[in-house]
Amino acid sequence: NAGVTQTPKFRVLKTGQSMTLLCAQDMNHEYMYWYRQDPGMGLRLIHYSVGEGTTAKGEVPDGYNVSRLKKQNFLLGLESAAPSQTSVYFCASSLRRGLSGELFFGEGSRLTVL
Amino acid sequence: DQQVKQNSPSLSVQEGRISILNCDYTNSMFDYFLWYKKYPAEGPTFLISISSIKDKNEDGRFTVFLNKSAKHLSLHIVPSQPGDSAVYFCAASAGSGGSNYKLTFGKGTLLTVNP
Numbered sequence: 001n002a003g004v005t006q007t008p009k010f011r012v013l014k015t016g017q018s019m020t021l022l023c024a025q026d027m028n029h030e031y032m033y034w035y036r037q038d039p040g041m042g043l044r045l046i047h048y049s050v051g052e053g054t055t056a057k058g059e060v061p062d063g064y065n066v067s068r069l070k071k072q073n074f075l076l077g078l079e080s081a082a083p084s085q086t087s088v089y090f091c092a093s094s095l096r097r098g099l100s101g102e103l104f105f106g107e108g109s110r111l112t113v114l
Numbered sequence: 115d116q117q118v119k120q121n122s123p124s125l126s127v128q129e130g131r132i133s134i135l136n137c138d139y140t141n142s143m144f145d146y147f148l149w150y151k152k153y154p155a156e157g158p159t160f161l162i163s164i165s166s167i168k169d170k171n172e173d174g175r176f177t178v179f180l181n182k183s184a185k186h187l188s189l190h191i192v193p194s195q196p197g198d199s200a201v202y203f204c205a206a207s208a209g210s211g212g213s214n215y216k217l218t219f220g221k222g223t224l225l226t227v228n229p
Contacts, residue, residue, distance in 0.1 A: 004157070033216075040123075042203060042221035043158070058216065090157055102148065103217060105157030 002026050006091050006106035013081045013113045021076040021109050023091030031094045032074040033058075033103065034066060036087040043090065049074055081113045117141045118206050120220035128228055133191040135223050137204030140185065144206040148217065149178060149189050152201045161202070162189070194227045201225075 004025045013019055023032065033048040035058075045058030049068040063085060065077045074093075078085060088110050092103040119138045127133045137147075145166040150158035164171040164178045164187070171178050177190045191198055204220040 035219075040221060042118075042120075043205075043219040045216055045218075048216060092157075102160045102163065103150075103158075105159070107155070107157050 004091055004093055004104050004106035006089075006109045008109060009107070010110050011112070013078075013111065015082060015113060017081050018077070018079050019081065019111075020078075021089055021091075021111075023074045023076070023093075023106060024072055025074075025091075025093040025104070026072065027093060027095065027104065028071070029093035029095050029104070030071075032068065033092045033094075034064070034074065034076045035090045035092065036060065037090060037108075038087050046076065046089075078111075081111075083113045085111065086113045087111060115140070116221075117144075118204055118218050118220040120202075120204055120223050122223050123221070124224040124226070126226045126228060127194050129196055130193045133189075133194045133198065133225055133227065135189040135191075135202050135204075135225065137187045137189075137220055138185055139187075139206050141206070141208065141218075142185070143208035144218075146207045147178070147180060147187050148205045148207075149176075150203040150205060150219075152203065152222070158203055191225075194225075196227050196229050199225055199227050 007022045034046040035043040044060050047066040049055050052071040055066045067075045088108045091106045094103050148163040149161040151161045152158040162173050162176045180187045201222045203222045205217040
């Protein structure tokens with residue numbers, strides 16, 4: 001059981017380049033999330049999805065786009081990368097909302113924008 | 115405005131002693147609280163949680179205490195082990211009835227347990 005898988009694990013971009021991070025989960029979870037982790041900032045929610053075909057903005061959505069065309073996949077896109085987007089990105093999923101709230105995280109994708 | 119605060123960036127304890135990690139929150143709508151543990155180069159993993167209808171939840175060596183009037187929670191690890199060395203994130207959500215599914219995280223506390 002792979003859980004939550006993120007690809008790629010590492011990427012270096014030049015300013016202005018675009019890229020897509022892929023998140024795949026095999027737990028049949030409804031909800032999926034993209035967080036970024038920066039030193040001294042904790043985990044901040046970028047975008048999330050409550051089901052196939054839906055997306056919503058989190059705390060820090062600017063500069064990112066997302067898509068959830070299939071239930072098991074959640075894509076995070078950077079159309080024009082900026083150095084401020086250098087971060088570690090974590091995808092997460094959860095089975096149900098509300099009382100549980102437990103998220104299952106991927107291993108992270110380290111992105112460097114030069 | 116930071117809604118979940120972990121004011122201690124780091125904590126160092128001796129093996130076998132108690133580790134106490136603290137977390138404060140400002141949003142009175144939060145009603146479910148979780149602790150996550152993160153090792154380097156790995157994703158966070160769920161550790162323990164507590165609903166606002168309780169003031170204590172225990173799971174083995176880990177106990178979470180909630181003081182709603184003070185908007186404060188703490189994680190106790192007894193006895194601490196070197197394998198507990200990690201970053202611990204406090205997280206909170208609002209709307210346990212099903213209307214909210216987003217977690218707000220604190221900045222984390224790096225726990226180091228010395229042999």
